[in-house]
Amino acid sequence: MRMCHPPALLGTSWLLLAGLLLALQQAAGDLRRKATAVGSSVLLAGLGNVTHIYSVQWEHLNGTSSHTILHYNKGSQDPAIHVPYTGRAIFHPSNGSLLLEDVQESDSGIYKVTVNMGERESLRILLEVLKPVSHPRIWSSLLVAQATGEVFCEVAEGRVDTITWKKDGQPLPPDRGFHLSGSLSVLSLRSAKKWDCGSYSCNASNEVSWQETSLNVTIAGLSPPLQNALRMAVVAVVFAAVSGWGLIFPVCQSEKLRIRGELWRWLSVYTCGLVCIASILAGTAGILWMREEGPSVAIILPEIALTYVIVVTFLVSATVTFQPTKLMQLKSKTAQRTMGYAAPGGVVSVVLTTSFLIKNIHQRHGERRYSRDHPKEEGCTELVDVTTLALSIAAVSALPLLAIFLCYLSSRRSHDSGMAEGT
Structure with a gap:
C-alpha cells in the first residue's frame, strides 16, 4: 500500500530546513511567521517601531545565501524590483512594507527587511506558501x-x-x-x-x-464467499427438487402407462444431469463454507457422497445420451443398482447438505449472541434476497420436464385414439 508521497516528503524536508533556519535566525533578530495560499497576495509588514525611515532593503534568504528584492533610499525614485518579483511586488515607502501578489510555493522562505542601514534594525519573516488541500x-x-x-x-x-x-x-x-x-x-x-x-x-x-x-x-453480515455459498445452495436445492419430481413421476405410474422409449431416455438424461449439476453446486457451496468457517465433519462427509454422485450421474447422463444401447446391455446387478440409486441418493444428499448450509448461513448473518456484559449484533445489511433467484431457477429448470410430460400426454392421447378407432 502506498503510504507516502514524494510531495509530502519534500514538504517535510522543507519544514525541517525551515525549523533549522528558524533556530539559527532567532539569535540575529526578531522572526515572525506567516502562511498563505498559492495564488494569493500577502503583505510583509516592515518594522513598526521605527519613526523615521531613511532606507529599506528587502532580501529573500535561501540557506546561507541571500537574494536582494529591492533597495530603497529616501528621496530617491521608486526602487527597482528585482527578478523574480518584477511585476508582482509592491513596495510602500511610508512604512517599509512589501506586498507580494500571486505567490507560489517557490516564494516560501525567510524574508529579511533592514531599515536604516546604519542602525541595522531588521526583521525576519518566515513565509510558507501552501497549496490548498484537495477534496479527500x-x-x-x-x-x-x-x-x-x-x-x-x-x-x-x-x-x-x-x-x-x-x-x-x-x-x-x-x-x-x-x-x-x-x-x-x-x-x-x-x-x-x-x-x-x-x-x-x-x-x-x-x-x-x-x-x-x-x-x-455498512457492515455486511456475510462475507462475499458466504453470500455466494448461499446462492449456490439455493440453486442446488431447487435443482434437486425439480429433478426429484422427474424421478418420482415415472415411479408413481402404473407399469402399463409408464414413460418409455425416447421420452424415457430424455427424462433420464435431464434428471441425472440436473442431479449432477445440483451436486456440483452443493459441493462448491460446502467448500466455500469451510474456507470461511473451518473444516467440519458435517460438511466433509456429504462432500464425499456428493463427489460419488457427481461421477455416477455424469456417466449415466453421458451413456444414455450418446450410447443408450450399452446401458441396456449392462448385466451386472450391482452396476444397475448403483446407477439406479445414484440420482435419488444424490437428491437426498443435496437436500440435506444445502439445508444445513442455508440454516447455518442464516444464523451466521442474523444471530444475536447475548452475554452478561452486552449484546453482540453481526451486521447491518439485509440478508441476500434469494426468493427471486429460487423462483426464476425453478421456473426455468421445470420447463424441460413440462415439455416431456406434455409430449407424453400427447402421445398417450394419440395412442388411446388409435385404440378406440381400432375397436
Whole structure:
C-alpha cells in the first residue's frame, strides 16, 4: 500500500530546513511567521517601531545565501524590483512594507527587511506558501461483521497537517486506531459490529485550507464467499427438487402407462444431469463454507457422497445420451443398482447438505449472541434476497420436464385414439 508521497516528503524536508533556519535566525533578530495560499497576495509588514525611515532593503534568504528584492533610499525614485518579483511586488515607502501578489510555493522562505542601514534594525519573516488541500478521497476495505476492516482517507494535493475523523457528525476519539502517514489516514474498525455502520467523514486541513468528504459505511453480515455459498445452495436445492419430481413421476405410474422409449431416455438424461449439476453446486457451496468457517465433519462427509454422485450421474447422463444401447446391455446387478440409486441418493444428499448450509448461513448473518456484559449484533445489511433467484431457477429448470410430460400426454392421447378407432 502506498503510504507516502514524494510531495509530502519534500514538504517535510522543507519544514525541517525551515525549523533549522528558524533556530539559527532567532539569535540575529526578531522572526515572525506567516502562511498563505498559492495564488494569493500577502503583505510583509516592515518594522513598526521605527519613526523615521531613511532606507529599506528587502532580501529573500535561501540557506546561507541571500537574494536582494529591492533597495530603497529616501528621496530617491521608486526602487527597482528585482527578478523574480518584477511585476508582482509592491513596495510602500511610508512604512517599509512589501506586498507580494500571486505567490507560489517557490516564494516560501525567510524574508529579511533592514531599515536604516546604519542602525541595522531588521526583521525576519518566515513565509510558507501552501497549496490548498484537495477534496479527500475516502473509501473502505471489505467490511464484514466480526472482522477487522479499514476506512481510508487520502489527499492528492496540498500539504496535509491534520486529518480528523467523524462518525455521524460526531468527532471520533483518538483511541480508534487511526494513524497518519503523509497524506493518507487509516481508520481501523476492529471486530466490526452493527453499531459501526454510519456516515464517516474525514477532514483534511493545513494552515490555509480545509476540505471534508463523507462515506456511508455498512457492515455486511456475510462475507462475499458466504453470500455466494448461499446462492449456490439455493440453486442446488431447487435443482434437486425439480429433478426429484422427474424421478418420482415415472415411479408413481402404473407399469402399463409408464414413460418409455425416447421420452424415457430424455427424462433420464435431464434428471441425472440436473442431479449432477445440483451436486456440483452443493459441493462448491460446502467448500466455500469451510474456507470461511473451518473444516467440519458435517460438511466433509456429504462432500464425499456428493463427489460419488457427481461421477455416477455424469456417466449415466453421458451413456444414455450418446450410447443408450450399452446401458441396456449392462448385466451386472450391482452396476444397475448403483446407477439406479445414484440420482435419488444424490437428491437426498443435496437436500440435506444445502439445508444445513442455508440454516447455518442464516444464523451466521442474523444471530444475536447475548452475554452478561452486552449484546453482540453481526451486521447491518439485509440478508441476500434469494426468493427471486429460487423462483426464476425453478421456473426455468421445470420447463424441460413440462415439455416431456406434455409430449407424453400427447402421445398417450394419440395412442388411446388409435385404440378406440381400432375397436
